[in-house]
Amino acid sequence: MLAAITVLVILIVVHELGHFSAARLQGIHVKRFSIGFGPVLARYKGRETEYTLCLIPLGGFVGFPDDDPESEISIDDPNLLRNRPITDRAIVISAGVIANLVFAYFLLVGQTATMGIQDLQPGLMVPQIDNNSAAMDAGIKEGDIILSIDQYPLKEFPEATTLFVEKVKNSINKPLNLTIKRKEEILDLTVIPELTEEGKGKIGVGLLPNVQLSRAKNLVEIFVYSSKTYLNAFTLTIKGFWQLIRHFQENIEQVAGPVKIVEYGASIAQNNLGNLFQFGALISINLAVINILPLPALDGGQLIFLLIEGFLGKPLPNKFQEGVMQTGLVLLLGLGIFVIIRDTVNLTIVQEFVKQFGM
Template sequence: MGFIVSLLVLSFLIFFHELGHFLAARLFGVKVERFSIGFGKVIAKKQIGETEWALSSIPLGGYVKMKGQDDTDPTKKSFDPDSYNSKKPWQRIIILFAGPFANFFLAFLLYFTIALMGSDTYAPVIGEVLPNSAAYEAGLKKGDKIIKIDDTPIRTWEDLSKAIKESRGTIKLVVERDGKVFNLELIPKISETKNIFGETVKRRMIGIAPSGDLVKVEYGFLESFKVAFERTVQAGKMIIVGIEKMIEGVVPLKEVGGVISIVDITAKASQIGIVALFSLTALISVNLGVLNLLPIPALDGGHIIFNLYEMITKRTPSEEVLYKLTLLGWFVLFMLMGLGIYNDINRLLGASNG
């Protein structure tokens, strides 16, 4: 069941991405010849208006084939009024950006839904106070609940960590202990810790660990907009930094995952619950949006670069150069896909041998 859910999630994400391209293309009067979920041989299709809606045999993506655009051969162009090539560069850029934007918008909707539904997270209750830490010296104890930091209400452990990290100098805490509320002050110490990429970083810490108690956090309708926007932006930043760390060599290439990992993780998330599934789907959606904006010729980002070049120079790129760069882009994409699948298989074999 989990496997089926994961495939449905992937198909939905692809559909939403391509729907963004489709709607923007139709907005500017571009004929869409085919809307396909998957690549390769068409196994099912239906003609609706001018567009053939298709399901193809390889469920690793999808595409919207617009009149005058052919990623396999960019030299094949049409300049009819309803062709992609007849549109102004800025219109083409909007059509190209609409796909990734649809992914970001979908992630926003999912995070918005999660905020309204409410989700369980760690409560700001102390489970451990480290010896000789700022918290120990200030008198904090196991079981204490942090209510405020510098007049900022604390609802979750994440709020607590963020407030300490972003604080300056002495911080004021409002603490609840055994039903009584009191105030205290302390100065966080600069300590070394590991970030999500395994790097050693220095940050302000007070030396406490969570108790593991959970609290359900729900937001109002208007507040959910802010939460959803912040989480979407945060997910995007995390993915961009992850790509930078991979280029720098901080994140090893063996950590690159492919479609097998996505299916496996999504299947597991679906078994945990709807909030976990929505959260993971939102993260994958942002990931698709960011990756499609990379300046690789075969991706939306590469096509956007070509159109920006045309806007600035007032001339189209050389067809020969465009063709060679597109072939290079496809080569890079297939190499990355191959690397992801290779790593996925190694992980599966390692798990089965273990």
């Protein structure tokens, strides 16, 4: 759990460092660099910037003195962010996304260098099982390798995932025969998918590729293999977001917040600590894609305002921009709180507590 939380905090730091570094390298004033929210645990006052570490490590921000009424910096100072050309501001805003994307690549390089090259094998590995799920009732355990479903052998990822998910979705309350490899033992299990609110079958498992590791021969092989893995992860992330947007109501349950991400990462670390490299890379890519979406309060939303400013030759009224951003922030916070509460309630430890005390 601590390892997964650490990975998440590092990714947040990387994102905010992207914004911070892009501003400072251009000589733009930065008032505050903060990691986390809530009560301040540690504070350091630099020559110009205040650095803070807060109690809740679920985010962070880089603060600029542009809108600070108590700032001693003149409103006409050319080094205020708002007084810089559109290009300079776009670099600062997009730097967090770029930092996450670059960091994700080097995480994969680190995994390849330390863990080796992942050779895809037939089947799917189960890193996590939901509590009180059909999979748990069937006897599936974390670390199992699913070799076939209903007599259909599973090929390599991602074809195996597509076949498995489709079979489960279309087999509501119908038994499915699974061939499982558990260490050196081959088992036959029967699982019965449960009906979801969307009218599809679900058994409650996470799925990862089944891989066999081999050592890289040299640096060139490490970077070439990491590039292919990175491109594949990025492509799958974009496809996943597109499917989420197209079928949002059907896939809303798959939206994971910090609690679910930490739980999933803890499960991965428990099975293989080295897989945290890949876990971190995937989350870093997801953070980048989320932040570049053209939504208010996100980096993508701010870039849209800059695009409009460039097209019109002048910025939109500050009150309008602030209103849009605040509305977007409230909506995002509302969604975030909902997802956090939902994921917390569904945690195994919470479910066991409720079951034990009859709540």
